[in-house]
Amino acid sequence: MTFFAAENLEINFGGIKALDGVSFTVEQGQVFTIIGPNGAGKTTIFNLISRIYDPTGGRLVFAGEDVTRVPPHEIARRGIARTFQNIELFEHATVLQNLLLGRHAHRGSRFLQELFFLPGVRRQELAHREKVEAVIDFLDLQTHRDSLIANLPYGVRKVVEMARALCTEPKLLLLDEPSSGLSVEETEGMAFWIQDIRTLLGITVLMVEHNMSLVGTVSDRVLALNYGRPIALGTAREVQEHPDVIKAYLGG
């Protein structure tokens, strides 16, 4: 059974066919990267998986279940988490509150229990806090724990975005351009983190990325898209040397 499969995805926006017959599979424990020029439809695939859009055709299958039409808030509970290209953090909350929100899918308390703050709720809050602290340790966010997002620099916000996704304890993590806006050093750090996420945490990673060296370093398999259609699929080297990819995207 494949871990995650996209079959013949299609979506139209008005008259524009943003995705046309995109199919790929991701094995468990892999790092799968999607590359392509801007407007190729990479983030659109993510938006379909996290159910912000409905596809006009095709299917998404995750852990043997068809998730093409589940409601958007169900996706986290099923084990898929994502980061956003333009950072969708909760601006007026602290880092800690953002991360605790990542635990929302695993909350066990009901409204009435929370209203009176029964001991069960307190226990759960402490348990969530432990999990969040583990992620904070993993990504070195200790100094920013109580800072408001609005006061943080861009690089830190990107890390918090990833941390929040990790707090949902996903089985599949969608990273949308994790290295955009980061310096060379920060990008190298990101590469280590992605590898750690795969090997230490056992999370499968599906990534959209423009930085070819990062792609080459961490990816197991790569899919190249152009104008909503797949043009190459294989290992990083195979795709980077594919003539169509070079013509459409890499230049040279």
Added chain:
Amino acid sequence: MRFVFRTAYGQDLGLFRDGVQRNWYVLLLLGLIVLPKLVPEYLVDLSLVFIYGLCGLSLMVLAGYTGLVSLGHAAFLGVGAYAHVYFTQTLGLPWVVSVALAAALTAGAGILVGLPALRMTGVYLTIATLAFALIIQEVFARWEHVTGGLKGRAVDKAVVFGVHLGGDVAFYFLCLACLIGGLWLTANLLRTPTGRAWVAIRDSEIAAQSMGVNLAVYKTIAFAYSAALMGVAGALFAHHVGFLAPDIFSVLLSIQLLLMVVVGGLGSLHGGVFGAIFVALLPVAIAQARDAVPAGVGRLVGVLGKGAGDAAFAATDRFVKQPGLEPGIFGLILVLFILFEPLGIYGRWLKIKLFFSTFPLYKHATFRRQKAYMRSERLR
């Protein structure tokens, strides 16, 4: 400068930052308990402060924390008030049962009003709540069997568990107890997943959904809880005013309620309470100013000569005694706060505390707002 030294996660969960803050609040409570002895002539006004405190709490949950601005909250106050009076006086139910039922009924109305909220955002929601409130106000006027219609309905004093709480002091403590209860319940919600989900909905609905927050459920809970608080406030309000009529619960009252959260400071429980104190005591202050200001102006100008002083007194007196002045003052205060102190009274309080705690290193630029450019909120 105080260091807050944490040794356990449980300390972050608590209602108070540390023992010192808790002690300050205990002191405040003791002060409030002793207050009736000190200012007995203001007890009725102070009871209104507590009732408005519940209203401020309610609107703070909805507008401040969840980001759903309601211009029709006075209607919920009315539903709670009329329901409570109907249950106690027409049906003869016990006080506590009646209040609980009134709160539940108002929560139901809140869910109804919140249904459109599930599909629309921003200003559209505000307009929808306004429309609901105007419709509900018309229902108050027409449903004579329950509400007494335009003739209105008299309200008896409160009798809780057989104890007559009609006296000013007893009613004062009743309202205080309800306010403290409301604060405790709301603070509980805010430190649990529900409260965090509300904040998430306010800041980014898309991200909230991808974290597993069911928008429809939590928006509905926000409306229902907010309306339930208003229901309880409505019951107390009915006892306070003594006589219910539909035009009490008008758009102007809704605007006053929103004024509370703006003036108090969005996004904090303190803000709701500060705003309530301000809005409840403002008419009292205006009434006193109406007498004091002309006399003061007269005396000031009287330095130039008795005739001039008398003329100035007469002119100012005529001006401040006009009936249309009070809404204008409310409007002016609202405008001034939004222009010059958008963080509200609580924001100013925080700035003052920061000043004293970092003295003499306080930097004025700490709170300076960045120049912001307007971006389209249509595509949120």
Added chain:
Amino acid sequence: MDIVLQLVLNGIAVGCIYGLVALGFVLIYKATELVNFAQGDFMMLGAFVCYMFVVWYGFGYWLAFALAIAAVAVFGAVLDATILRRVLGQPQFAVVMLTIGLGAIFRSFASITWGSEIYTLPTPFSARATRVGGVTVSHEYVSIIVGTVVLCAVLFVFFRRTRVGVAMQAASQNQLAAYYMGIPVKRMFSLIWAISAGVAAIAGVLLAPVSLIDINLGFLGLKAFAAAVLGGFGSIPGALVGGVTIGVIELLSGAYLPHGFKDVAAYVVLLVVLALRPQGMFGTVGRKKV
């Protein structure tokens, strides 16, 4: 049948007023994305200023009309330049509250300057009517309809065909980018507020002979919300169509539905539209790209 025609005609006239106020809402919303809750109060000010010129100073109706429009338009522009400019960039809630507060100040000012009674405005159309078939056509109502149509045509051409109109739309969608393109954004906004206030003043003067002038005239603005939403909040022709529809619905429900429905008809329509088709008749739906 005659009764229905009569009601429809009167409804169209009343609806034109709603449409004009809604037009003001839509203009400001298209340009600055603010919803001006004080729009109805601009209308009230326009009516009072015209009344003042006619009754206190003895000017002729048309001169007073023109002066009222000019005065309120200038006031709108000044309001934008001094107060509203400072709050651009703040969350929409804050600006909504600001306009509500301003509305309250306007009402208070009107009550102090002109008094809180009800006044009548003498016009060349007062108390004159023609009978067409079985329907009485009041000249006041005709003046409303004609005035509205002319005004809307002028504005439509202005926004479609002139550079200023297109520039205003640019400034409304992305202020910073508009600055970069050399558009004098601040002047655009003041101009929009002037036009919007002027339109409201025209509505106020046209309405005055029909509904009498008093400080609570502005509450009509709430019904104009329904018109704007029905037409689609970003659409100028929509505002007018929405207004007329609401006007007709209101008068018909006053005649055929139980007592009390007339007052809330507009709000019921508003809620139905928001529930079923939030973008109204002519509006468009937008989505955020993430």
